[in-house]
Amino acid sequence: MTESEQFTVPRAVLFRAEQMKQIDACLDELEKNTAVTDTILTDITGQSIVCRGKIDVRDAEALAALIAGSHAASAEFGRVLGKTAPVVNLAHEAVTYTIYSTNVADALILSVAFGKDVKLGMVRVFVEQTCQRLTEIVNELRSAPLDDEQVKLRIVDKDFDNFLEKEFAEITKPRK
C-alpha cells in the first residue's frame, strides 16, 4: 500500500477495553451519587466515547461536537480577554435543567445534564472526584499508548470501491 492509498484518521484518545470498563465504573459511581440524567464523555476533538441516558446515539454524536466546540469557544473568549488560564468547567443553566461539563486532563470532556432539583454543588463535587479517576486512566494511557498501527484506519482502493457500491445499492434500492 502506498502512502497516498492510506488515510489516517486522527483520534485524540483511544482506550483499551479494560480502560473502558474502568471508565464505566467511574461513571456508574458518578450517576449513583448525583442523580444526573444524562452523561456524555467525549474527547477534545468532539468524538463521543461514552453516552448514557435518554439521548439518541446520533444526537449524542452531534452533542459531543457541540460541547467540544463550546469549550473551544470559551477558551477563545478567554484569549480575547487576555486570560491565559485554561477553561476547566462550563455550566449551561436553563430554567428546568443544567448541563455541566469539565475538561479532563486536556484530553477528555465530561458532560452531565441534570434537573433543577439536583444541586450544582453536589454535581461539582462528584464530577471533580470522577475527573481525578479519569485523569489517572488518561495518564496510564499516555504512559503506555496503544500501538500506532491500531489507531490507523486504512482504506485501500478496493475496500473503498466495495464500500461505495454497497452504500449506493442501499440508497438506490426500490422502496416497498
Add this chain to the structure above:
Amino acid sequence: MGSTQERLEEILYAMNREGNFEAAMLSMKDGLPLASSPAHYEDDMAAAMVTLLNETVKRINHQLNLSQQVDEISIVGDDRARLVCRYFVVDGNELLLTVLAPPDQSYRRLTNKVIKDVERLWSP
C-alpha cells in the same frame, strides 16, 4: 438507595423535625449548595449570603489575629430566632451547615450529630 443529595436531605429533614428548625442547608465554602431541607428552600441565595458572612468573619479573624478555623457563626434576632452556620471539613472539602432555629431552641447537639452523619456518608 437514593443519590447522595437525597440521603443528605433526609439527614437534614430528620434534624429539622427533631429540632423544630425552619430550614437547614448544606453548602460548599464557595457558596454552591449541596442539599437543603425543605428541598425547595431558596438555598442559592442563602448559600451565597452565608459565604459572604464567612469571608467577613475570616477577615475579622485575620485582622484581630484570631484562630483561622471558625467553628460556628450565629446571628440572633430580637425575636431570639437564630441563624447558625457550622463549619467543618470532610474529605478535604470545606462545608457549611446552616440552620434557621426558632427562639430559644438548642441546636449544638443536633448539628453535631448531622456533621457526624455527613462525614460518615461522605467517606468512601
